[in-house]
Amino acid sequence: MQPAEPVQSAARPVGRGAKVRAAVHAATLAELLDKGYAALSVEDIAQRAGVHKTTVYRRWVDRDSLLVDALADHLATDLPVPNTGAIETDLRALARSLVQMFTSSTGQAILAAMFTGAAHLPEIAAARRHVFDDRLTRGEPVVARAIERGELPRDTDAAELLKTLAAPIYLRLLITAEPVNEATADQAVRVTLAAARAGALRPARVSKAATG
């Protein structure tokens, strides 16, 4: 019987592999930023990453799946759940973090890719939803605490509230192309709170009376 050596077996990252992966990811985002989704070319990405085209194709089946992977990798950052003791400042933190996410220059590029260029890819659609759901999940405790503190009606619908908070920001980013900044975030908070306090963000009533 042999003395079991410190078995580092399990995974074998091989070393170079990880470096290549990172370089290509970075190059992908850089190219995305420079030229946009439509003009992304695997060859250019590879060259920028100091890597050969075939190497890219060895790791990613597709130009698209490379992009998806790079974006997913970039978005894998979870922010902390704010807890300032007051709903207004909590929401402000959430809204502002959303604004920040998409106003850096890379944020812009990612936004463009996720919502316009590569939007047609199912994985990107999934990523989009995932990012959003993530923020919803993170926001729920904030609402719950506010309800406990009596700042909001008991049956306030957290998801609805958070969507109301995010909606105007996305609208400006994606449709009206107005500048988006902290003021935008703050205004969203104001509207959301007003609606919530007025009880407009409780679960949809099932009454079918609302017609006409």
Next chain:
Amino acid sequence: MQPAEPVQSAARPVGRGAKVRAAVHAATLAELLDKGYAALSVEDIAQRAGVHKTTVYRRWVDRDSLLVDALADHLATDLPVPNTGAIETDLRALARSLVQMFTSSTGQAILAAMFTGAAHLPEIAAARRHVFDDRLTRGEPVVARAIERGELPRDTDAAELLKTLAAPIYLRLLITAEPVNEATADQAVRVTLAAARAGALRPARVSKAATG
């Protein structure tokens, strides 16, 4: 937004021209609906229109400008301004018309094209803004009348209100991919009215004190 040879009015009706134009437009939208923007091919469109590829290129410089033209042509429809005598029903009409616009099957295709596939094209961006501004313009008198009737605070910002109304609908269409229907519209109205009545939709205050 017109093709290379827009009206040419007086001189010559040219004959075939108009028919070709229409057929290609139709084929473009049909292909868009079937395959989506990414898979649009001029050759396929031409074939579907019963026309040769070169004929398409004779009238439109680009695949993209063909698409832009076809979409512009399709969107050239102005809805009436609602005037029911009450802000709630007026807003409901506006919101529901927005929902309707993007839930028909062609509406879906157009939405996808305008906001995802072809979103990177400046003309499409312009069209997007144009459509939106158009709805803003149409909505302003509605708000004005409500203010006169005393249903809303005097200094309510019409544009802000209408964006608040539209935002959650777009959010669901473009991001969360939740089903969008009349209930969505009605809920948007509820939130918007609550915020407006609470005074949260007045012009942004200039104070730079807004720091949580």
Next chain:
Amino acid sequence: MQPAEPVQSAARPVGRGAKVRAAVHAATLAELLDKGYAALSVEDIAQRAGVHKTTVYRRWVDRDSLLVDALADHLATDLPVPNTGAIETDLRALARSLVQMFTSSTGQAILAAMFTGAAHLPEIAAARRHVFDDRLTRGEPVVARAIERGELPRDTDAAELLKTLAAPIYLRLLITAEPVNEATADQAVRVTLAAARAGALRPARVSKAATG
């Protein structure tokens, strides 16, 4: 093999097509001569022909079928049947024409391609046999006339005789790589005639081994 160009009447050769075809054929043979079969690249051929790679692929499915076509085109030349009145001089003409065929510089290249590089392609094998059969056919009357003149035994097997004539030439070309020239041809004639006159070139006699 070329349709006389001036006549654009009945069919529609489109004009350019024929020129491209010829240019590519020429370039193919030239490259074959320069670099040999193993190093043939479609891109290089295309460039040499002043044509784009895709154009080559539009007309020929394959690198190989391009080569086959170019060779076939080049080999489509039928020499006259010699008729000098004496079997010796007739055979000498045949043998020398064979030698000539494969000793020009392009002949060498073609030889190499047909018997070594591209030999594995069924079409090339077919072409090889075709060329040989063609020479057999052309040689038969020569033998027939010699028999009539009484220069050869009545039942001399023409095919056998012609193979005996060609065999040592091919042997030197393909195996021993000795220089091949008119003397080689003449020596082949000498041997062939000696064998024929001695009656060694009559149909395989006897037994069940009559395979031909």
Next chain:
Amino acid sequence: MQPAEPVQSAARPVGRGAKVRAAVHAATLAELLDKGYAALSVEDIAQRAGVHKTTVYRRWVDRDSLLVDALADHLATDLPVPNTGAIETDLRALARSLVQMFTSSTGQAILAAMFTGAAHLPEIAAARRHVFDDRLTRGEPVVARAIERGELPRDTDAAELLKTLAAPIYLRLLITAEPVNEATADQAVRVTLAAARAGALRPARVSKAATG
């Protein structure tokens, strides 16, 4: 024609080395037989030999030199010089041994490789010539003895005679693709003897009279 590490005799038995070498050789020939030269792949050979690709490259610089080595290894068999007492039976033995060599299934594969697929390689060309010269060398005493016995003219050129013997066999193998069997060999003998006895296989006369 030896691998990177030829004999290394005394020093070290190398252990695995010889086994690997043999396995790869066998696998090479097997693959050659299955798929032909054009489709030979180092990876497949390695796998068939139960060995890793890099191991192959450690021992042979090239795919081609591997093949050359494998073939050389296979061809290193010298047959005995026939001596039956009569030129006819001696030649028949030689001719039949040639036929046998290339009609076994592996013989076919080797033939194809040496004369078509890998023919362009200098080492293969050398091997080809070597094999042939070997047979010439082996045949010379046969001719010498026949001359001594008075069966052939004194100045009969042995090399020329043996080429005349081999040529029709190679012709059928490589060009006409006719079936080759003992009858073919025997017919070659008949022709060769007839020519030799008629004095057509004496050294080439230098007279330049032979024209037209």
Next chain:
DNA sequence: GATTAACCGAGACGGTACGTCGCGTCTTTTG
């Protein structure tokens, strides 16, 4: 109702990028 200029059909072409394959090299881990 013939003329004629604009328009259309047909199809090859140059060009860019795609994604694939196999060679031969290199580095790291294992026996």
Next chain:
DNA sequence: CAAAAGACGCGACGTACCGTCTCGGTTAATC
């Protein structure tokens, strides 16, 4: 130390669609 394992650079392959071009043949407004 040699072999296994497997990523990598590299070059060519063959494909798809873009937008361009040239040539004939059609068509429909005008004379």
